[in-house]
Amino acid sequence: MVSLLEYAVIGGILFGIFFSLIGIGLNLIFGVMRMINLAHGQFVMLGGFAAFVVSHDFGLNPLFGIPLSIVGAIIIGYPLYYAVVPRLQKSHDPEMLSFILFFGIAQVIEALAIFAFGADQRSLPGDALGGGNLGILGQDFPDSWWVAVAVSVIAIGGLYLYFSRTKLGYATRAVMADRDEARATGINVDRVSVIAFVIGLALAACAGVFVPYLLGSVSPDIGDNLTATSFAIIIIGSLGDPIGTVVGGLVFGLGTMLMQTFYASWSNLVPYVLLVIIVLIRPTGLLGRAVRHA
């Protein structure tokens, strides 16, 4: 029993760190732009297909899917931002309209992915990220999990450094705190926003590279589920605070794996039950701060 609990806890932490990477891009975009990117899961899915393409069509290691995902996020993100976001910002209810618009974009991406790759599942070679197992406290997990966690930690750490050590990061935090005040202080809000948007998409796509390993396979239809799970994670952590996503991811990972170990049938309810509890008890999320009204 103790061994099972240990395995579930360690597995939950690893799984949670990976899901932090899945959710963090969504939270970054919401924090900066106050818009919910309902196509977030579809960008994760595209990252999975990027890894599939580099591995299957070019015979490269799936990790080359990461630079491809970043380049893809830049190529798609910039024109998408300028085509959509400025118009949304001018509307009377940008948050609500963003829901509808990004929902449409999600459906378009999914349909295009079906055209390009077909509707069936695609997997990656099991040994491409190391075919063995690595242990901690006597509990073994596949190498691919550790690689996914290492990349997640690097990406999240990189984002933290961006926020805390760069001028652009300070400006991003200022925009997240108050868009109008940031503009008044001379910050180029549009430039900050577009960079945050592209970083958000790139983080999502990078996470997608590991989806075939941690979720068995990638297929065009996985996007909506991933968006819903990401949304739950960022609300559990703190909506609008990207680093809070890590806490949300860990709570989600631990909850899911403990439930899977001791009562498997209920495991996919975990994120939503936690979401309801957090919203009722602490609406600002676990790391959220009380809002000061002037």
Added chain:
Amino acid sequence: MIKSKTRMAVGLAAGVAMAALAAGSASAATAPSVLKIGTLYAGSGPFAVASQSEYQGLQFWAANVNKAGGVFVKAFDKKIPVKIIAYDDQSSTSTATTLYNQLITQDKVDLLVSDFGSVLTSVAVPLAAEHHMLLIDPTGSGANFFTKKTRYLADVSIPTSTVWPEALAHYLLEQKIKKIAIIYGSNDFDASQATELKRVLGKGGVDPVYFHSVPTTESNYTVLLHTVAARHPDAVIEFGYANNDIAFLHALSASGLHFNMTFTVFPGQLLSLLTKNVGAKALAYTYTYPTPPLVKYSDVNAGMNTDDFVKEFTAEKHEAPNYLTVAGYNAGVIMQGMLKTSPTFSQTAFDQALLDMSGKTKTLLGEFRMTDHGSQIGELFPIAQLIPEGDSNKIVVVYPKDKATGTAVYPAPK
């Protein structure tokens, strides 16, 4: 007197002739110019691959009968071309509900064929009954559909899921494998198999060491497998859909865990999809239910036999068919037999025609045998093992003995 009798006879004959003429013209007038067959397929979502294969099989059948001038309809004593009206339900039951309704009430289809599997068929069953339409159900085999007598449901291509694990249970008992773990998806198709397997094993004195459901959408089995391994089972039985099987086999392969016997459902139905995703090495020694075209039926009295179908389908579509393609084609063949024998063009007459065909019809899926509950109990699935052969695996039927093509490798080598 004689004159009046003659006059009466002539009058009667004329009356009969006119009545016959009128009846004939009525038949001709009511015979549709085209027979509308309504169905759904999943263009996306978790059931897309299986659903599209099944739909392809039905389309192949329709194209074939149309090449021959249509399907013979006894009620109208003529051949009528068929037209398939199909919509994309995107693997969503709510979308499927709307679209089944549209097929029945707006398109007014003559025959209704459900989409792949129990999940997407489940919403069609009550709708068809409500509208007094016979639902031709190629692959929806959930036990809950067949709990009572009905005239509006006909499972035509796949045995009801409660009978699927019969051979598996007896095989496990005969092999004296006592420590068995069962993981199953929380849907009717998987749950009814798991429950039936547990029941038969229980009768043989075996109580599973692990018996738990997982969400149908489950995609990560690593921690779950570790929990299962802690019970030290000899055999791990996983009942799921294709996406579950892929995730399960992936996790098993990556985990470094080893069980003497592993069983999953879909390698026997979608072998190329599973091999493409999991790899031949990870599939080696896995047990499954082998289905046509992996097993063949040559003695048929309706439609093509398995070999001919594979040959013709491959030549026309330039891809090999799988079990679901066969199931879709078979649904067409069964409808063809039904229309050929049904004396009237009504849904209840169609159902009666299917019951009359039961036990007398042999197709590329084997014997067609249907109960008055609408369930299919014709050809039960044997048990097979995937044995490595070069870079791939070959299907070896290991049970029952009269169908066996080889012996199982047990325990599976590490």
